[in-house]
Amino acid sequence: MQCDDVTWNILNKGHCSYKVKTKPQNFCRNEYNLTGLCNRASCPLSNSQYATVREENGVLFLYAKVIERSHFPRRLWEKTKLSRNMTKALEQISEQLIHWPEYIRHKCKARLIRIQQYLIRMRKMELKGRQKRLIPIQRKIERREVRREEKALIAAKLDTAIEKELLERLRQGTYGDIYNFPQRAFDRIIDQEEQEEEVEQEEEVEYEREDDEDVGRKQYVADFEESDEEDEAMEEGNGVHWSPPNTSSEESGGDDSDESDSDEPTTSKAVKGKKKDAKATKKPKRTTRRPRVEIEYETEPAEQRQRMKVRH
C-alpha cells in the first residue's frame, strides 16, 4: 500500500518541511516523531508502522499509526492512555506494540521514561519555590552609579569629616579622662576655679551620657554640610562609656577628666532639655561643670586618689 522507501527517498532527497538542517545533525519537527531526529527509521511520514508516546497536561498517551486509515489523516493515529505507574505503562507499551519492530518499541519506552522524569522535575520545582530571578545589568545605570559614587566620595571628604567628629567628641568630653592634653589642663584649671561643685559619680556618668547626646546635636551649631543625625539614638547607644572601676586602661590616665563642656553650654541646654524624655531619672544638670570621675588606674592609683581628694 504505502511505499515507505519511495516516500523516504523523496523526502530525504527533496524537500521535507519538517526537516531542520543543522551541522552535524538533522532534526525533524514533526510532533509525532519518536526521537526528534531526521532518520529513515524515525520519520513518521515514511514509516507505515510507527508509534510514539506523547504527553498532554501530564497525561501520557501512546499514539500508534494505523496505516489502513492513511486517507483519513484525522483518524490516522490511535491514542491509548498509559497508566501513571511507570512499570505498568511499560507493560502496556509492550502489550500494545507486541510484534512490532524492536526499534520502535525500545524508543517508545525510552521516551516514556524521559517524559516521566521531566514531569517529576517540574513538580519538584513548583513545590520548591521561586527560582532565582535573573535581573539584567543595565550598563548605563552601572556607569552612572559609578560616576556618581566617585563624586559623592570626593564631596564627602571622609577623613576630614571623621576627624571633625572625633575632635568634637573629644571637646565635648565623651572620652572623659583618657586623654590628658596640656592645653585642656589649662582650661580645666580655669574652669575649676570658676566652679566648685560636688559632683557625684552618678552625675558624672550621667553627664557623660548626656554629653553623648550633645554630640549629635551638632546640627544646631555646626555647618550645614554635616549634620549628624542619629543623635539620641546613637548616643544613647554609645552612652555610658564608663563602668567606672574596671576599664583596663593602658594609658596612665589623666588625673582629671578632660575639659569641661565648653563652648556650647547655652545651645546645648535647650537641646538637652528636650532630650531628657528618655532619661527622666537623670538629674537635670547643665551648667559648665566638669565631670570628675574617680577611676583607679592600674598604674598609679594612690596618686590619683590623693589628687582627687585634694580637689574636693
Add this chain to the structure above:
Amino acid sequence: MEDEGDDMPETSQMSQSSKGGDGVGTAKTALKSSRKMSRMVKNEKGRAMRLQKAAAKRERQNARQKVRETLGEKAPPKEVPRTIENTREVDATMVEPEDEEVMHDEAHDEMAAYFNRETTPKVLITMSPYAKVMTWKFCYELRKCIPNSEIFSRKGVALKKVVKQATKKEYTDLIVVHEDRKKPNGIVLCHLPEGPTAYFKINSLKFSKEIKNVGESTSHFPEVILNNFNTRLGHTVARMFACLFPHDPKFTGRRVVTLHNQRDYVFFRHHRYEFKKDGSKAALLELGPRFTLRLKWLQKGTFDTRCGEYEWVLKRHEMETSRRRFFL
C-alpha cells in the same frame, strides 16, 4: 602635566604621518608636515591660553584676599560655592533636630529595644548558598569588624527559615551577603525580632589587604559615627546600623566605624584614631574593609519579598529623575 597631555597627540600624529609619508610623494609629506606644524602651534597656543587663564584667576583671588584683609569685618562676605548638597531638593521628610514626633516614633519603633538597652546585639552573618571565595572573605572581614558576630554558611536553606531559626536562637540582627558572579554585590540587613529589613547594593568593595598602609584591627568595641542621615528614612537606616554594634565602646581601643551618607551613597570606613597635637588633630589609620552601599529597598517586618510591606523602594524611573533629589 600639561606637557604630557600635549605630547600624546603630537606623537601619535607623528607616527601616523611617518607611516603614511614613507612611500608617498613629497607633496603629501609636505602637506602632512604642515598640518603637523599647525597642530603643534595650536597646542602651544592652547597651553599658553590656559596658563594665562590660571594666572588671571590667581590674580583675582589674591585681590579678593587683600580686600578681605584690609576691610576686615566690612568686607563683602565670602561667596559660598554652589554644591549639590546646597541645592538639594527640599525633602518633606527631613528631620529637624528637635522633632517631637520623630523622637516619639523612634522611642517606639522596632529598634527601641536596643536603644533602651534591653538587648545586646548578636549578629548572624550569612551569605548566598554555595558562596564563593570573595564572599567568604568579605564575611570574615565583617566578622572581624562587628563584635559578637558569627558566620553561618547556608547550604540551600531558604532565607525565611534562616530568619526563623535565628530569632529562636536570639540573634538580634541578620546580615546576608548576596553574591553575583562570584563577587558580593548586595547586603540584606534584617533586624531580627520582626524588625525592618533593608537591602543594599554594594557598589564598591575593598578588602583590608588591598588598602595601603592598613592596620590590624583589635577586638575592642568600636565607636560608631553615623553622618548625614537626615531624612526619616535615613534615620531608620542609621538606627539599623547602630543596632549592629554594642553599646559601650571601649574608648581605650580607639576604634571607630563610620557610616557616612553622601548623596544616597553610604560609605563604610573603619579606622583607628589617635589624637595629636594636644587634641587639636586626629590621625586616622585605616583598618578593615572599605565599601559603599546604596539602599535599594526597606521593608517593614522581616525578610519577605513576596508579601512583605515595603516602606520604601527605589524606583528608578520615578525617583532618579532629578540630580538634586536624595532620599537618605
